[in-house]
Amino acid sequence: MKPTAAQQPRFYKFRKYQVPQYIKDALDALKPPDDITVSQWAEQYRQLSRKESNLQGAWRNSVTPYLVGIMDEFNNWETERIVVVKPTQVGGTEAELNALGYLIDQDPAPTLIVYPNDEIAESTSSNRIMSMLESPRLRRHFLKNASSKKELQFTTDMYIALTGAGSAADLSSKPIRYLFLDEVDKFKAATTQEADPISLSIERTKSYFSNRKIYICSTPTLKTGHIWKAKEACDIEKHFFVPCPHCGKYIELKFAQIRWPGKDEGLSEGDRAEAAQYICQECSGAITDHDKPAMLLKGEWRNVRQSARTARSVAFWFNTLYSPFTRFSEIAREFMKSKDDPDKLHNFANSWLAEPWEDTKLKTSADLVQERQTELEMFELPPWTKLLTGGVDVQETCLYWTIRAWGDYSTSQNIAHGQAASFGEVVDIMNLEFKRDDGQQMLVDLALVDSGDQTEEVYDFCMQNSEWALPVKGTDTMLSNYKISTINKAGSAAYGMRLVLVDGGKYKDAIASRMRRPNGKGSWMVYKGVDQEYCEQVTAEHKITERATNGTERTRWVPKTSHPNNHFLDCEVYAYAAAEMLGVRSLHLQNKGSAAQPEAQPAPRQRTDTTPEESWIHQNDGWF
Known part of the structure; x- marks a missing residue:
């Protein structure tokens, strides 16, 4: 039986009207962040332009899988400090930008990014960061007209200040929650008038002691450099391990395992480099560049050192061997070009192997x-x-x-x-x-x-x-x-x-x-x-x-x-x-006759009965 009009449920019609922007902003501010990690956010929303990368289009974690663990460390609430020791041209800056984009979109707060100098800060802002902010996901937050190259403003409670390590005043004012320190080994050292730029920057995060994040990244230079000392000071150090395609055991890629034909085989240096292969340290199987992508996809970060049960600082270290953009033959060729030149070898150790340069000629044990x-x-x-x-x-x-x-x-x-x-x-x-x-x-x-x-x-x-x-x-x-x-x-x-x-x-x-x-x-x-x-x-x-x-x-x-x-x-x-002082360098001349007898050669000391005072006077007869 069909219900009467009085018995039917009552529906109310509301007239549509425009919601003011301030209400939208308030609702957005109350909205909890998405339940995703930095790497997941990057894969969903990050778009690479020609200015940012040679790989245009959507960001894909599968290209550089070793960056996933580094990015997702930002989601670990226990971790306060993230230290990354890396070679050049392996995507380290992109991982930093992905984290920055995630924070803008999901967890905004005042941020400071420090570069070696102001010129690099302005260039990175113009060519990398602003280009990233043009993506649809981030454009809605960015107040372009209210921003400058060195201070970016957003609709949320966030601003990003960019500065060079030499600008002491910029490093010592305004509290910040997020701190990014890029290429710290190129920072200037401390002076007698002020502390080093890293210490000055970290001071600004003190008011956010419970939820701050400090990201320190650089290619190393020396063992006394900022990044290596920061790595050694971390509670946990992680290296990237990949499975061997032959034995399945997880190994750490090391330069010593790249092998190529010797000089005695009659090949040119270029041909020897082209024949370079990686030899698994577990099974001695030959690994080629074609094996690397599949190995990287199954790779994982493992602790190689842990000095504290509760880890507040985590270090990541990896070298060029993991790069999908660099072949084993290129690494071999670069080493051959560098091995006889200390300056070139220094650069190879830093930029390719991510190792500090150390002159071991005078090392003792x-x-x-x-x-x-x-x-x-x-x-x-x-x-x-x-x-x-x-x-x-x-x-x-x-x-x-x-x-x-x-x-x-x-x-x-x-x-x-x-x-x-x-x-x-x-x-x-x-x-x-x-x-x-x-x-x-x-x-x-x-x-x-x-x-x-x-x-x-x-x-x-x-x-x-x-x-x-x-x-x-x-x-x-x-x-x-x-x-x-x-x-x-x-x-x-x-x-x-x-x-x-x-x-x-x-x-x-x-x-x-x-x-x-x-x-x-x-x-x-x-x-x-x-x-x-x-x-x-x-x-x-x-x-x-x-x-x-x-x-x-x-x-x-x-x-x-x-x-x-x-x-x-x-x-x-x-x-x-x-x-x-006694002429030890010329002792051997005593055996070569009077013509070669050294001048004022000392005779062995003999006991005397003179007092110390008399002896001193005789040896210093001009004292008076």
């Missing part, structure tokens, strides 16, 4: 010291000994000392070392009598004593033992290895006494170089059964390349750890300098 052991026990003199020198490093609680025997061609061997509790013990040690196999008795001819700590005590000690001891200070501003100066401190009891200035870096170069020689003529050796502590201390530093604030590079010796025990290394530097 405790194992290398162990290899320099001879058959002589502690306190035994080698038969070739012509000089004995000592070095003393003064510390607050004890004194480290070493005694080294020297022969022709700067051949040397440590015959004893240790720690003394007082200066009195040092006197006893340095006055020990040693005997060669031929019966010749010898004493330490000269010992240099560090005067950087407990200076007046050291001066007094050397004045009382001036027949064999001199104070020494380190410096790195000399052209020569050492220089004899004079103590001119007014009121000091040692006023007028000789002071040895030593360039420690030059002697560390010499020690490292001679340490690498096999035992024998010209080598730097140690006694049989040398202790591990000594071996660790004399190799506690390595030589690295650093960039100065003006962009120039220099090499210098630095500790391998933040709190090194390098006291025996300092002792050996002083012993080496003492040997040079």
Whole structure:
């Protein structure tokens, strides 16, 4: 039975009218973000133009699968800092732009992007970011007329400020939630007036401590560079692993596994490079460029290091071998072109392998010291000994000392070392009598004593033992290895006494170089059964390349750890300098007759009955 009009449900008709824009904006602001990740957002909404990429059209994660994990780390609420160490031309900037587009559309907040300089900031804004903002998904948020190249405004509670690392004022004002630091190894260093640009930028995120995101990205330069130090400081470090098409095991692509024919096969360098293949480190199967796309699609980021249970910072590292745009043959060809030129090899290590450049020619290790052991026990003199020198490093609680025997061609061997509790013990040690196999008795001819700590005590000690001891200070501003100066401190009891200035870096170069020689003529050796502590201390530093604030590079010796025990290394530097002062480089001329006899060649020190004061007066007869 058909219901009557009164029984039918009542429908109301509403007149359509235009909703004001402010209501739409309010509703949009209340709308929760879509339940998608950065990589999913990019695949749905990111459009690449000719300005941005050679691959125009919709963004496809399948082209560069290794970027997916990096982008999606932005969706991990626990992660505060994302560090990306990468080679050049692998899509790293596009991953950064995808994250930026996602934040504009899904989770807007004040943002700062820092580039190496203002010119790069303006160029990137004009050619990359503004081009991305023309896409339909982002255009609705962008207030183009209210924006400038270096400050982009949006309808939401978001602005994007772009600046160069040299603009200190721009880095220290306005709070921000999102911070992007691009190519940080090209940033200028800190000065005496202000902190480095990275620290200044991060300071601006402090008010968003619970939900901030800091993205740091760069191709590395040196181990002391910003990006490598940021990677090492992260709680987690991840590398990209891909399955071998032959054995199925997941491997990390490494340059050492790219193989090509040798020179003896009669091929040109170009033909050898074209034949390059990747050899799986698990099954020795040959992997070609055709295998790479399928391997990348199944690849995954894996932790290779984790130092904290709750990770707030995550580092991603990968090299050019993963790039779908670079063939193995190109990598081989670039290495062949670079291997004999240090500058080109430096660039290859940075831009292709994403590894910091390090000069390993003067790298030392405790194992290398162990290899320099001879058959002589502690306190035994080698038969070739012509000089004995000592070095003393003064510390607050004890004194480290070493005694080294020297022969022709700067051949040397440590015959004893240790720690003394007082200066009195040092006197006893340095006055020990040693005997060669031929019966010749010898004493330490000269010992240099560090005067950087407990200076007046050291001066007094050397004045009382001036027949064999001199104070020494380190410096790195000399052209020569050492220089004899004079103590001119007014009121000091040692006023007028000789002071040895030593360039420690030059002697560390010499020690490292001679340490690498096999035992024998010209080598730097140690006694049989040398202790591990000594071996660790004399190799506690390595030589690295650093960039100065003006962009120039220099090499210098630095500790391998933040709190090194390098006291025996300092002792050996002083012993080496003492040997040079005594003419160790010309000892071999003694065997070639009087015509070649070196000038002022020292004779071995003998015991005398003179007092220390008399000895000092005789050696410094012009003091008055």
